[in-house]
Amino acid sequence: MICYLYSLINSYSSSSGSRGQVTVTQPPVSVRLGDRVSIKAVASSTGIGDDMSWYLQKPGQAPKLLIYNVETLQSGTPSRFSGSGSGTEYTLTITGVQAEDAGDYYGMGYYGDPEHFTQ
Numbered sequence: 001m002i003c004y005l006y007s008l009i010n011s012y013s014s015s016s017g018s019r020g021q022v023t024v025t026q027p028p029v030s031v032r033l034g035d036r037v038s039i040k041a042v043a044s045s046t047g048i049g050d051d052m053s054w055y056l057q058k059p060g061q062a063p064k065l066l067i068y069n070v071e072t073l074q075s076g077t078p079s080r081f082s083g084s085g086s087g088t089e090y091t092l093t094i095t096g097v098q099a100e101d102a103g104d105y106y107g108m109g110y111y112g113d114p115e116h117f118t119q
Contacts, residue, residue, distance in 0.1 A: 031097050032097075033097055033098065033099060034096055034097060035096075035097050036093065036094065036095045036096070036097070037093070037094050037097055038091050038092065038093045038094075039091065039092045039093075039105055040089065040090070040091045041085075041089075041090045041092075041109070042088055042089050042090075043088040043089075043090075043109055050069045051069070051109065052069075052070045052083070052085065052090045052107060052108070052109050053065060053066075053067060053068040053069075053107070053108045054066045054067040054081075054083055054092045054105060054106070054107055054108075055105070055106040055107075055108065056101070056103050056104070056105055056106075057103055057104040057105075058102075058103040058104075059103075063106055065077075066092075067081060067082075067083040067092065070083050070084065070085055070086070070090065071083040071084055078098075080094055080095050080096045080097075080098070081093070081094055082095070090107060090109075092105060092107065
């Protein structure tokens with residue numbers, strides 16, 4: 001069985017902050033169950049600091065927060081997920097991909113005061 005993971009990147013800011021461009025460095029990937037996969041995001045400039053979050057969105061659902069402050073797991077996020085990075089490069093890693101991990105992955109970097117997805 002093959003699990004498909006799609007990675008997307010957005011950057012948000014409030015009216016008092018400046019919008020920064022964040023890009024994803026790889027196309028959609030397909031992996032086999034149990035594989036280890038990493039999704040890398042690269043910011044075009046510094047300024048995110050520790051404000052990098054990762055979300056998973058499944059069809060018909062709102063994005064679900066997985067990781068915030070670069071590496072802190074949101075309550076309920078399985079331990080197979082981990083986050084790392086600093087400066088302009090950030091990575092979401094899934095160690096032992098499960099079927100339920102399929103979906104759209106979003107990395108959100110905050111420039112200025114943060115705005116949030118509604119879960």
